[in-house]
Amino acid sequence: MTTAEELSSLKESVLAQIASAENTAQLEAIRVAVLGKSGTLTAHLRNMGSVPKERKAEIGRAVNQVKAAVEEALDAAKASLAAQELAASIASDAVDVTLPGRAQHIGTRHLINAITDEIADIFLGLGYSVIEGPEVETDYYNFEALNAPADHPSRSMQDTFYVRDMTGREAAVKGESDILLRTQTSGVQVHAMEDEELPIYVIAPGKVYRRDVADASHLPQFHQIEGLVVDKGITFGDLKGTLDFLCKEVFGPDRKTRFRAHYFPFTEPSAEVDVSCGICGGEGCRMCKHTGWLEILGCGMVDPNVLSMSGIDPEVYSGFAFGMGVERIACLKYDVPDLRMLLDGDMRFLRQF
Ligand code: DAH
Numbered sequence: 482m483t484t485a486e487e488l489s490s491l492k493e494s495v496l497a498q499i500a501s502a503e504n505t506a507q508l509e510a511i512r513v514a515v516l517g518k519s520g521t522l523t524a525h526l527r528n529m530g531s532v533p534k535e536r537k538a539e540i541g542r543a544v545n546q547v548k549a550a551v552e553e554a555l556d557a558a559k560a561s562l563a564a565q566e567l568a569a570s571i572a573s574d575a576v577d578v579t580l581p582g583r584a585q586h587i588g589t590r591h592l593i594n595a596i597t598d599e600i601a602d603i604f605l606g607l608g609y610s611v612i613e614g615p616e617v618e619t620d621y622y623n624f625e626a627l628n629a630p631a632d633h634p635s636r637s638m639q640d641t642f643y644v645r646d647m648t649g650r651e652a653a654v655k656g657e658s659d660i661l662l663r664t665q666t667s668g669v670q671v672h673a674m675e676d677e678e679l680p681i682y683v684i685a686p687g688k689v690y691r692r693d694v695a696d697a698s699h700l701p702q703f704h705q706i707e708g709l710v711v712d713k714g715i716t717f718g719d720l721k722g723t724l725d726f727l728c729k730e731v732f733g734p735d736r737k738t739r740f741r742a743h744y745f746p747f748t749e750p751s752a753e754v755d756v757s758c759g760i761c762g763g764e765g766c767r768m769c770k771h772t773g774w775l776e777i778l779g780c781g782m783v784d785p786n787v788l789s790m791s792g793i794d795p796e797v798y799s800g801f802a803f804g805m806g807v808e809r810i811a812c813l814k815y816d817v818p819d820l821r822m823l824l825d826g827d828m829r830f831l832r833q834f
Contacts, residue, residue, distance in 0.1 A: 483525045483532060483540055491521060492547045499554045505562045512555055522548055592823060592834045593704055596731075596811045597686045600706055603730045607723070609682045609708070614669035616688055617644055620659035622668035626790050627747040635746050639664035640692040662690035666707035667747060670783075670802055673709055674791035679798065680712035686807070697819040704807035709783070711793060711800035717750070717782055720801035724780060728756045732814060737763070739774060748781020748802055760816060768816065775813050778805035 495515050502508045515522050525544050532540050590598070601611050614622075620631075629635050643658040669685035677683065685707040693699040710719070721740060728738045737757040745751040755776050758769035765771040780803035785795030808820045815834065817823070822830055 483528050483544070485540070485543055488525065488540075488543045488547050491515075491525075492550060495522075495547075495551050496554050499551070499558050502558060502562065505559055505566060508555060508559050508562060515551055516548070522551065586828075589832065589834070591831065592811050592815070593807055595834060596807050596814070597704065597706065600727070600731065600805075600807075600810075601684060601686065603727060604684045604708070607682075607726075609684050612669065612673060612677075612683045612685050613687055614663075614666065614672050614685055616663055616690075618661060618663040618668050620661060622671050623661060623663050623665065626671040626787070627667055628784055628787055628790075629746045633746060635744075641690055642692065664691055665689055665804060666705040667802070667804055669707050670709045670747070670787075671791055674711065674788070674793055679793070680710075681800070682710050682712070684708045695821055697821070698809075700808060700820050700824070703820070706805050706807060708780075708803045709800065710802075711783065711788070711798050713798060715782075715799045715801060717801070720780060720782065720803070723801075724754055724778070724803060728754070728777070731810065732756055732759060740780075743779065743781075745779055745781055747784050747787045749784045751779065751781030754778050754780060754803075756813070759813075768818075777810060777813060778803055780804070 495511065498511050499508065502511060514520055517523065522544070526548075529537065529541060529544070605611065623641075624630070624633070624636055641664045642662045644660040644662065666685050666687050666689060669683075669687070673681055673683050673685070686704065687707075688702060689705050690702050691699075693701050695701060708723075710723075725738045728736055736759065739755050739757075740752040741755060743751045743753040753776055755774035757763040758766060758773050758775055760766050760768045761773065763773040765773050769775050780801065783800040783802050788795040788798060788800070808823055811817065811823060812820060
């Protein structure tokens with residue numbers, strides 16, 4: 482049964498606890514322990530039923546006084562502790578306005594895109610258009626229409642990835658699918674000859690794929706820029722002049738070019754173009770394997786057979802074509818020793834360009 486003494490000692494001890502609470506969380510714990518559903522003072526309130534009638538008024542008043550005193554002490558302590566906590570949190574969150582700001586890194590175009598755009602600009606200046614072809618190509622456009630039928634030895638130089646389509650499933654399983662990831666952008670020549678009005682002056686940049694293991698000079702996926710001109714009276718002289726101009730624009734006016742006879746199935750005659758080594762100036766060094774020259778592209782006069790396969794009369798029209806590897810040109814221009822460095826994503830390297 483509740484007595485006045487009990488209540489007064491409860492009050493003393495609760496007020497003492499409140500006075501020594503260090504933070505608002507402790508205060509809340511005290512409030513719950515005293516005034517909560519199963520709190521000590523709440524228990525006394527519930528017990529009122531067992532207090533004898535004649536003492537009810539007196540004890541009831543005493544319980545309410547304790548409750549009021551506890552609530553008042555809680556409110557006062559809470560106000561002062563909350564203020565202290567707010568001040569502490571403002572102090573700890575303070576921003577040091579004297580610290581240097583965090584710089585935003587602004588991206589740049591990747592070197593591969595920058596070189597592609599640079600070369601596209603050179604040809605746009607010569608009146609060419611830029612076109613694109615599909616990366617997933619048929620055997621016909623990638624090889625056949627470029628004078629490399631199924632048993633042609635030049636195909637083994639460009640092994641690629643074959644695509645299994647739903648219709649040609651069986652053929653693909655047997656390794657005979659005729660849908661593949663293009664090994665060269667040269668197939669776009671065929672699309673252009675089929676689709677574009679004559680005369681044709683186009684370049685076609687894009688990704689190509691080979692079944693090569695990546696090393697310093699090979700990548701299984703890389704970029705090429707193809708060029709094709711078909712017009713009346715086009716000669717090897719036009720080809721030489723155009724590519725000589727290209728090399729001087731890309732590598733600088735002091736660089737020399739040379740045309741070396743070569744073989745490609747779709748051009749006749751064919752050549753590879755070398756540019757004089759920029760490191761040794763043609764003397765011979767490690768970069769140019771002591772030859773003084775760096776190979777940069779393949780080219781030639783479009784084979785009459787290729788023209789007629791695409792419905793163009795080789796008696797009336799002639800043309801030239803060329804194809805270059807973008808990564809290779811980027812590395813030669815900036816003396817990068819390994820193609821893979823372009824793809825590593827190392828910002829210290831990439832930001833230089
Ligand atoms: N497609 C050839 C390759 O990937 C490069 C090439 C050579 C393209 C001669 C041409 C060309 O257009 O005329 O090796």
